Each structure stands twice: as C-alpha cells, then as structure tokens.
Amino acid sequence: MAIHVITGAGSGIGAAVARRLHARGDELILLARDAARGKDLAAAFPGARTLVGDLADPDRLSWAFSHQSLPDRVDSLLHIAGVVDLGRVGDLTPKHWRHQLDVNLVAPAELTRHFLPQLRLSRGHIVFVNSGAGLRANPDWAAYAASKHGLKALADALRQEEHQAGIRVTSVHPGRTASPMQAKVHRQEGKEYDAERWIDPESVATTVLTALDLPRDAELTDLTVRPGR
Structure with missing residues (x-):
C-alpha cells in the first residue's frame, strides 16, 4: 500500500486525486490549513490521516510539524493546493505578490524539504x-x-538534485480546469x-495517477493538459 501526502485535497483537482487514491486503498496523509479543515477532510476520506499546516504561512510550517507526528514513510508528495489573484502589475501590492508566492512556491519548497528524508528512503x-x-x-x-x-x-532543479536518490519529479501543467478556483478567476475577469467548457478535474487526476503508476524504468517529467473542447 502506497502512502501519499497531498495538499489541496478539499476541492478541485486535489479532491479528485485523493478520491482516486482512496478508492484503490492507498493510504492518504492530507494537509489541512487548520484543525477544523482537518476534521472535514478526515470525514470525507475515512481512514486518512491529517496534518495541520497553513501554506499561506510557510515560515511556521516547521513549528506546526514539530507538534505533530510526521510519517516514517512517504511514497509520494503531491503538491496540488494553490491560490490565484489576478491584477495588473501596476495595481498589485506586495501583499498580493507574497500571498501567491508563499502558497504556490515557498510552501511547496518547504514541504518538500520536510519530506525529502522519507522520500529518499522509499525512492x-x-x-x-x-x-x-x-x-x-x-x-x-x-x-x-x-x-x-x-x-x-x-521542480527542474529538484529533479536533478535527487536523481541519484531515485526520486522522480513530475510537473503537470493543466489548462483551465473546472473548479472553485476557476469560478473565482471568472469572477475576477468579469x-x-x-x-x-473546461477540463474535468478527474481528467487531470488521471494524468497525475499515470505519472505515479509509471514503471520504475521511466519518469514523466513535464505533462501539459489542455481543454479538449
């Protein structure tokens, strides 16, 4: 049974991936931004473990994890959570920049740092x-x-750094996908x-599972998924 750490399992692509892995009997460790969200995720995915850590505050992830038990083994780390806030460069404030950079980039880097020892052990x-x-x-x-x-x-740098450790690294680049985030984008666009009109999250989940299930003699590095209609 494989063990997966997943961010963004509450909706959209993350929920679709979590459902697929849960249905086939894999073990899930779901990151929640707070304890209340953790209870919701545990109810949605019976048997799953939860970890609490706010991706919007990556500086405090180490502190949060120090008060919880991290798994001894991890087979995959799936970075799916993300935020978007549109705006022209002339209108974006440092707060807009920092929030998106923290959640979409700094937090994945920090999570990866915490779970690399377990991922190295499991290749x-x-x-x-x-x-x-x-x-x-x-x-x-x-x-x-x-x-x-x-x-x-x-992802590109990490792939080269961890190749000798046997860790595979994949970037999936979906086009517009039907999700609460996409609904928000449309509101911002008016x-x-x-x-x-857009990709079903289940289709992106299929792409993620294809990368995970590829035999060990190959690695999918970059996948682009576009709406087919």
Whole structure:
C-alpha cells in the first residue's frame, strides 16, 4: 500500500486525486490549513490521516510539524493546493505578490524539504500540479504566473538534485480546469463561468495517477493538459 501526502485535497483537482487514491486503498496523509479543515477532510476520506499546516504561512510550517507526528514513510508528495489573484502589475501590492508566492512556491519548497528524508528512503515521487501559467505569462496574471514559473524551476532543479536518490519529479501543467478556483478567476475577469467548457478535474487526476503508476524504468517529467473542447 502506497502512502501519499497531498495538499489541496478539499476541492478541485486535489479532491479528485485523493478520491482516486482512496478508492484503490492507498493510504492518504492530507494537509489541512487548520484543525477544523482537518476534521472535514478526515470525514470525507475515512481512514486518512491529517496534518495541520497553513501554506499561506510557510515560515511556521516547521513549528506546526514539530507538534505533530510526521510519517516514517512517504511514497509520494503531491503538491496540488494553490491560490490565484489576478491584477495588473501596476495595481498589485506586495501583499498580493507574497500571498501567491508563499502558497504556490515557498510552501511547496518547504514541504518538500520536510519530506525529502522519507522520500529518499522509499525512492518516492514528487508531483507538482502547476499550470499553463507556469509556461507562459498573460496580462493580469503576473503574480500567479511568476509563482508558477518559479514552481517549475523548483521542480527542474529538484529533479536533478535527487536523481541519484531515485526520486522522480513530475510537473503537470493543466489548462483551465473546472473548479472553485476557476469560478473565482471568472469572477475576477468579469466573465460568465461555464464548467462544461473546461477540463474535468478527474481528467487531470488521471494524468497525475499515470505519472505515479509509471514503471520504475521511466519518469514523466513535464505533462501539459489542455481543454479538449
């Protein structure tokens, strides 16, 4: 039975991935931003463990984990949580920049640091669910795209650093996916949201599981997923 640490399991792509892994009997360790959210996740995924740590405050993750028991073994670390706040460069404040950089980039780096010893022992897998914005930047997306470009750089460097340890590292770059985050983006853009136009989170979950289940003789490094309609 594989053991997976997952962020963002409460909705969207993260929930879809967690459901698939839970259904096949894998063990889940779900990161929650607070104790109340942890109870919700534990109820949604019976038998799953929860860890409490706020990705919006990566400086305190070490303190939070010091008061909890981290698993001795981890087979995969799945970075799926993320935030987005659109705005033109001339309007974005340091608060907007820091929030997106902290949640989307600094916190994944800090989580990875904490779980690398366990992943080295298991010759595990780290998956970063990135974004199409991690490959290109469009108007109004500067802060989000910067965080996601940085996340790709983190994954690329980490892959080379941990190759000899047997750790596989995959970046998944979905296009617009039907999720609460996408609904928020449409509100910020002043556009009507139609979930049918965008990728189903289950399709992105299939991509993530394909990378995880690939035989050990190969590694999927970068995957791009685009809406098919």
